[in-house]
Amino acid sequence: MTNNPNEAPYRPAGYSALIERYALEVIPNWHRSLVTDKGVQRVDLRNDIVEEVYPCKYWPGESLGEQLEFALKYDGTNLAILSLVFQKADREELLEYIRTRPTGKYARRLWFLYEFLTGERLPLADLKRGNYVDLLEPEKYYTTNPVRPVRRQRINDNLFGDARFCPTVRRTPALRSFEKDDLSERCRQVVAGYAPELLKRALGYLYTKETKASFAIEQSRPDSTRIERFVALLQIAEQEDFCRKSPWLTVQNRVVDARFRESDYRATQNYVGETVARGGEKIHFVGPKPKDLAELMDGLIGAHERLNGGGVNPVIQAAAVAYGFVFLHPFEDGNGRLHRFLIHNILARRGFTPRGVMFPVSASMLKNPADYDASLEAFSRPLRPLVDYSLDADGRMTVQNDTALWYRYMDLTPQAEALFRFIALTIDTDLREELTFLAHYDQAKAGIQDIVDLPDRRIDLFIRFCLQNRGRLSERKRSSHFETLSDEEIIRLEQAVRSAYGLS
Incomplete structure (x- = not known):
C-alpha cells in the first residue's frame, strides 16, 4: 500500500501512515485506517485488529498534524506510537500545526501529549481562553474523575497514570x-x-x-x-x-x-521461555x-x-x-x-x-x-x-x-x-x-442424623462415597466402613443423600 493515490486504491491514514512514513517498529494499534478512492466504507477484523476503510472524503492530508489529528479521531490515543512519532517527526512541523489552530481540541491534545511523552516544553505561550477539554474521550476510554486540569493547554488530564507508567483501557x-x-x-x-x-x-x-x-x-x-x-x-x-x-x-x-x-x-534480566x-x-x-x-x-x-x-x-x-x-x-x-x-x-x-x-x-x-x-x-x-x-x-x-x-x-x-x-x-x-454443594451437604447431613446418629467424620465419608457412586454406597465401601448398619438404614441413608443433592 502507498500514500500515492494514483498507485493503489488504498492509502494508510492516521497511525498507519505515520508508522510507514517514519519506518517505525511498533506493537500494532488495535485499529488500522485506510482511505480508498472509492465511495465505500467497510470494517474488517484481521488478526484481532480492526481494519477500517474510509471513503476518499476522509483523507486528512499529508502533513504531520493532519495525520495525527486523524489518528486521534479514528484510531484512538496510542501513547506508545505517539511517543515514537514525536521522537522521529520534525518538531517545527508539529508547531506549525498547533499555531494554526491553537484552541482546537485536537491541537491542544497533541500539544499536551508531546510535552507529556517527551518531557520537552514547546515554545508556545500558555492558553488564556477557551473551555477545558478532556484529554481522553470518556465515551471511548475509561478515565479518571476528578480530572487534573492543566492550565497550559486547558486540558483535563484524565489518564490513569503519568509519564512513568500510563496504561489505557478502551470502552469496548x-x-x-x-x-x-x-x-x-x-x-x-x-x-x-x-x-x-x-x-x-x-x-x-x-x-x-x-x-x-x-x-x-x-x-x-x-x-x-x-x-x-x-x-x-x-x-x-x-x-x-x-x-x-x-x-x-x-x-x-x-x-x-x-x-x-x-x-x-x-x-538481572528475566524472561519466560522453554527449551x-x-x-x-x-x-x-x-x-x-x-x-x-x-x-x-x-x-x-x-x-x-x-x-x-x-x-x-x-x-x-x-x-x-x-x-x-x-x-x-x-x-x-x-x-x-x-x-x-x-x-x-x-x-x-x-x-x-x-x-x-x-x-x-x-x-x-x-x-x-x-x-x-x-x-x-x-x-x-x-x-x-x-x-x-x-x-x-x-x-x-x-x-x-x-x-x-x-x-x-x-x-x-x-x-x-x-x-x-x-x-x-x-x-x-x-x-x-x-x-450450593455445602447447602446440599447440610441437608444430607441433617437427613442422615434423623436416621442414625453417626459421628461427623463418618457422615462425611458416607456422603462422599455416595456422591462418588451416583448416590449409592458400594458394597466394598459398606463392608470396609459401614458394616454395622442394617440394610434398611443404608437404603434410607442413601435416599437422604440423593434427595439432598437431587440425584435420581
Whole structure:
C-alpha cells in the first residue's frame, strides 16, 4: 500500500501512515485506517485488529498534524506510537500545526501529549481562553474523575497514570456489557441466599482452592507452610493496600521457596521461555530491563493511587494494576502469584466483593488455561519481535535495545475483558456451585442424623462415597466402613443423600 493515490486504491491514514512514513517498529494499534478512492466504507477484523476503510472524503492530508489529528479521531490515543512519532517527526512541523489552530481540541491534545511523552516544553505561550477539554474521550476510554486540569493547554488530564507508567483501557462493547451486568451486585445476590455460617465454611474452602489454583497455574507444588501463608494473605486482602514496594516484597517472600526470596526488585534480566531442543530456547515473554524497573514500578504505584480515587470500575483498576504488575515482572519468582493476589486485594479494597467474601478467580483461570494464556499473550506476543536480545551459554539474557516504552504505555483492554470473563465465570460457577454443594451437604447431613446418629467424620465419608457412586454406597465401601448398619438404614441413608443433592 502507498500514500500515492494514483498507485493503489488504498492509502494508510492516521497511525498507519505515520508508522510507514517514519519506518517505525511498533506493537500494532488495535485499529488500522485506510482511505480508498472509492465511495465505500467497510470494517474488517484481521488478526484481532480492526481494519477500517474510509471513503476518499476522509483523507486528512499529508502533513504531520493532519495525520495525527486523524489518528486521534479514528484510531484512538496510542501513547506508545505517539511517543515514537514525536521522537522521529520534525518538531517545527508539529508547531506549525498547533499555531494554526491553537484552541482546537485536537491541537491542544497533541500539544499536551508531546510535552507529556517527551518531557520537552514547546515554545508556545500558555492558553488564556477557551473551555477545558478532556484529554481522553470518556465515551471511548475509561478515565479518571476528578480530572487534573492543566492550565497550559486547558486540558483535563484524565489518564490513569503519568509519564512513568500510563496504561489505557478502551470502552469496548464487551466491557460496556460487563458493566451493565453489574457483577458486583450479582455476587451479592448469590451470597445473600445462604446462611452466614455456611458462608463462613465455604470461604475457608475457597481460600484454599484459590491458593492451590494460583500455584497450579505455574505448575508449582508448594508445601503446606507456603499454602498456609498464601491463605493468610488472602484473609487480610481487604484490610491492607498491598500495592506498594514493601508489601510486594512481603508477599513475594511468603509465596516463594525460601531460597528465592528477594529484598529488592530484580537486578538481572528475566524472561519466560522453554527449551524446545538441545541448546534451543523458545522465548514467550521478556520483562523490562532492570535499569528501567524502579521508575516503572513507581509509576505503577502512582497509577494505582490515582485509580483508587478516580471513579474507575474496580475490575478495570484490577486489570490495569495486576496485569501491569505481571508484565513488569519485578521479581525473579512469584510474579504470577502476586499478580493474581493483587486482583483480590484491589477488588476487596474497592468493595467489589461483599465484605468477608473471596471468590477463586485463579480457579477459573486454571480451568480455562487457553483463555488465561491468551490474556497474557495479547501483550507478550506482539512485544517479542521488538525486543533485541542475546542469550549466553548459561541462558542469561541481555536486552540490547531500549524497550521501556512498551511497558510504560500498554493498552490493557484485552486483559480487562479477560478479567471480567473470569470473574463472571467464577461467580456463576465456582462460587455458586460451592455454596450450593455445602447447602446440599447440610441437608444430607441433617437427613442422615434423623436416621442414625453417626459421628461427623463418618457422615462425611458416607456422603462422599455416595456422591462418588451416583448416590449409592458400594458394597466394598459398606463392608470396609459401614458394616454395622442394617440394610434398611443404608437404603434410607442413601435416599437422604440423593434427595439432598437431587440425584435420581
